[in-house]
Amino acid sequence: MDSSQPTATALQTIAAGQRVTVRVPGTSANLGPGYDSLGLALSLYDTLTVDTLDTGELEFELSGEGADTLPRDASHLVVRAINSALERLGYxxxxLRITADNVSPHGRGLGSSASAVVAAVTAANQLVPAESQRDRxxxxQVTSEMEGHPDNVAPAIFGGLALSWQDSEQYSSTRADVSPSVVPVVAVPDxxxxxxxxxALLPASIGxxxxxxxxxxxxxLVHALTQHPELLLPxxxxxxxxxxxxxAMRPSADLIYGLRRAGHAAVVSGAGPTxxxxxxxxxxADRVVSFITDFTADNSPEITWRVLKLAVDVEGAKVEVHRR
Known part of the structure; x- marks a missing residue:
């Protein structure tokens, strides 16, 4: 797939007065044994709105997760991803006026950076003329290159359960439908x-x-998620x-051990510590919520845990508004 970039002198300027809003689900990657290959879309949604201007200015409004710490200038991941995607498309x-409402927690293993780049690249793709737009x-490919692997960006783009792989520099993914019986529950520490x-903690090789x-x-696990949820624990x-x-995340590891001993299929979400x-x-799912509440109160009372009963997102990145 061609993702080459045109020269700067060949770039065209996109029209001012456009608005695109993209809603992107949060994700959980690995899911236990599916290291760097399996990812699940979750019903935690970040929303990004991009308006095109003719002023040469960058305006950035940010609310929700990261509002107190993230930059509001060209160094922000969303701005860098939009600029890169537009350049690849020849524009x-x-x-820009960017409005971001972040719901997925940052640095917790729920795919916040993947959601950001997927939202940005999807928006950029919608802002160029129809004849220049590309498919999902x-x-x-572009977002996997930005992230370094496809396991989070794939479910954010396509929804459901994403099974992803890489051949040389080519990233690929296929989507599977998750059994409606599967209910994700996340425990997010502070x-x-x-x-x-x-x-950095992983060994260079295993036996x-x-x-x-x-x-x-x-x-x-793929069989369990799609057809037989009673096999989720093994x-x-x-x-x-x-x-x-x-x-590196002892309270999370202890919680996982406790949940699994109680018969619940618990894993680290992405790189953790969720x-x-x-x-x-x-x-x-209700029993899991009660178990987590009681276990963390007894074993890690110094940590604040957010416990969320979620759903599997089936749509992936969704363009909600597009006005030219």
């Missing part, structure tokens, strides 16, 4: 862990036995990454 802008597979820090065990569980057993990261439990039905 530039003459000024192009958006997958501390952050960067993806880079979490990856063949662990790799074989993990491959079997990853295959089982399907979420991981042999690749969670144990190595445990010390805990994701995949319940089989609303009744189990």
């Amino acid at each position: 530039r802008h003459g000024g 597979n192009w958006i997958l 501390f952050e862990l960067s993806t880079e820090a979490a990856r 063949h036995h662990a790799a074989a065990m993990n491959a079997g569980r990853a295959a089982l 399907g979420t057993e991981d042999y690749l990454h969670q144990s190595y990261r445990a010390e 805990v994701l439990a995949l319940a089989n039905g609303d009744e189990e």
Whole structure:
């Protein structure tokens, strides 16, 4: 897929007076054994509105998560992603007004940076003339390059369960429908862990036995998520990454251990420290919420946990407003 960039002198300026609003779900990647390959879209939605101006100015309004810490200038990830995507499409802008409402927590393993780049690239793609617009597979390629891997951006783009892979420099993904019985529950602690820090804890290699065990569980997990949720507990057993990261997020690791001992399919969400439990039905989801509330009160009272009973998003990135 061609994602080459035209020369700066060839760039055309997009028309002023346009507005695009994009709603993007949060995501959880890995899901236990699906390291860097499986991702699930969740009903946590960030909303990005982009207006094109002819003033040469950048106006940025930011609310919700990160409003107190994130920049409101050209260094913001959204602005950089919009500029990069427009350039790849052969365009530039003459000024932008950006309005971002962030709901997904930052630095917690719920795909906040993936949501940002997917929203930005989707908006940029909608702002150029119809004959220059590309499909969602192009958006997958561009955003995967920006993120370094497709496991979060793919479910943010397509919704549902995303199974993603890479051949050389080409990123690909296919979507699977999740059983309606599956109810995600997340426990979000009040501390952050960067993806880079979490990856740094992983060993350079693992043994063949662990790799074989993990491959079997990853295959089982897809079967469990799509057809047989009663197999979610064995399907979420991981042999690749969670144990190595445990010390960096001990309260999360302890909660996962407690949930699994109680029979609930719990994993690290992405790089953590959020805990994701995949319940089989609303009744189990309610039991999970009660268990987390009681367990954290007894074992990590110094930490504030947000416990959210969610749904699997089935739409992915959605352009809600587009006015020319």
